[in-house]
Amino acid sequence: RFSIPDAPGGGGIDSTLNVYVDGVFLKAIDLTSKYAWLYGNETAPGNSPGSGAPRHIYDEANVMLGKTVPAGSKIRLQKDSANTSTYAIDFINLEQVAPVANPNPATYTVPAGFTHQDVQNALDKVRMDTTGTLVGVYLPAGEYSTASKFQVYGKAVKVVGAGPWYTRFNAPATQDNTDVGFRAEASAKGSSFANFAYFGNYTSRIDGPGKVFDFSNVSDIVIDNIWNEHMVCLYWGANTDNITIKNSRIRNM
Known part of the structure; x- marks a missing residue:
């Protein structure tokens, strides 16, 4: 959890900070203040510094170290010459x-790639399967690009990733406030979603869109081990029953 300065006119800056293990440089962690700063009235803050006093000054970043660091090691965040901002670390x-493996390759189909359409095609393949063989979609490790909602309907579908550090959905970096996630209705009763991350691009709190799981008239849903940042909320339900959300991290909304 960190804070770096905003751009003078708002909108954030990008920077890095170096990570050392036992005195040896390992890698740099990427930081941005795009999502950190809001200003003005508490009920409706904005991104412009001219709107008033700052209301929100922090964010979180994550990095895969790429190796197991033994117990007793010393991990240090260090500002070097390549790290050009000022930093506050909380x-x-x-x-x-x-990573979590495919539960059963015979019954979990895998998308052909990492685009939004690849994943939707896999969801549709399960929905249209008339043999009863396919029960879900397995999302292998990778960075998935998405700019809209996936549609889940027609039958219960199990959507399983390789874990939130490995299977990651990203809203477009060149946009703000893109409504990404999943939409499910009554015929998706009994579906489950597990082991993946959703990183949105919401830079302000707004009413309306921005829910990762935006469900209506559906029941018996399980949401498990989901990592969600920079959206309006993880789950929003209208006339929904028996919804289980567990083992999930909801950060920096």
């Missing part, structure tokens, strides 16, 4: 992770 969290 805390760091460390965890050991490993």
Whole structure:
């Protein structure tokens, strides 16, 4: 969790900070203040510094170290000559992770690629399967690009990723406030979503769109081990029942 300055006119800046393990440089972590700064009235803050006093000055960043760091090692964040901003660090969290395999390649189809349409095609393949063989979609490790909502309907579908450090959906970096995520209705009763991350591009709190899981008239849904940042909220339900959300991290909304 960190803070770096905003751009003079708002909109954020990009920077890096170097990561060392036991005194040896490992890699740099990318930072941005695009999502950190809001100004003005508490009920409706904006991105312009001219709107008033700052209301929100922090964000979080993450990086895969790429190796197991033994217990007792010293991890240090260090400003070197390549790190050109000023930095405030609140805390760091460390965890050991490993990818989750496809639960059953015979019953979980895999998208042909990492685009939005590739994933929607896989969801549709499960929906249209008349043999009863396919029960879900497995999302292998990778960075998935998305700019709209996936549609889940017709039957219960299990959507499973390789883990939130590995299977990651990203809203377009060149846009703001893009309504990405999943939409499900009554015929998707019994569906589940697990083991992936959703990184949005919401730079302000607005009413309306911006929910990762935007559901209506559906029941018996499980949302498990989802990592969500920079959206309006993780889940929004209208006339929904028996919704389970567990083991998830909802940060920097």
